[in-house]
Each structure stands twice: as structure tokens, then as C-alpha cells.
Amino acid sequence: MLIPCPLCGARDLREFTPKGAAVTLHRPDVGAGLDAWNDYLHLRDNPAGPTRELWWHGSGCGAWLVVERNTLTHEVSGARLAEEEAGA
Incomplete structure (x- = not known):
């Protein structure tokens, strides 16, 4: 599964830690x-x-992301920086 980090581009799931x-x-x-x-x-x-989850890009840029993912198919439809989401 690839996660589209807004800072690093599409990266492998193993670079991230899901946080709920x-x-x-x-x-x-x-x-x-x-x-x-x-x-x-x-x-x-x-x-x-469809759900929105926090993921930490700990093995990459260290950014916190809000990842939009389908829990049934594991399809990732988007990601944005958590700091943008928190300010919205």
C-alpha cells in the first residue's frame, strides 16, 4: 500500500505508523x-x-498526516498534513 505524503510523494506503508x-x-x-x-x-x-486516520511518517519527513482510507479495501484516496486539518 502506498501513502501519498504531501512532502515526500507516494511512499511505502512501512515508512508510516498509524495512530488512530x-x-x-x-x-x-x-x-x-x-x-x-x-x-x-x-x-x-x-x-x-471510508475513514480518516492519523499516520506518522516516522521513517521519512516526520510529518503527521490525515490519510483518507477505505477500511474494507485499504484503498488510500488522499492525504494531507495534519496541521492543515487541525487549523480547519
Whole structure:
């Protein structure tokens, strides 16, 4: 499987480490209630199909990426820098 790193181009999967769902980029505010933090920490979807995941390009440029991937086919449809996603 190739992952399209925005900085390095298409690279082999073995250069990356998956770190879970990209929803972790959108943390609740510090003053958010316990319910919001509980949902953020413990209630995650486990989709069968298209998803957005955090991947670290540790053996390459060291960038954090949001990778769009289908969990059924493992087809990667895109990737962008996580810092761009977090600011959106």
C-alpha cells in the first residue's frame, strides 16, 4: 500500500505508523464538561468503509498526516498534513 505524503510523494506503508482516527485533532475546549471529554476519549466510531486516520511518517519527513482510507479495501484516496486539518 502506498501513502501519498504531501512532502515526500507516494511512499511505502512501512515508512508510516498509524495512530488512530483523525477525530483526535478536534479536542474539546479545556473548560468542556465531563460528557464532552468522555465522548472524546472513549466513544469512537469503527467504520467499515471510508475513514480518516492519523499516520506518522516516522521513517521519512516526520510529518503527521490525515490519510483518507477505505477500511474494507485499504484503498488510500488522499492525504494531507495534519496541521492543515487541525487549523480547519
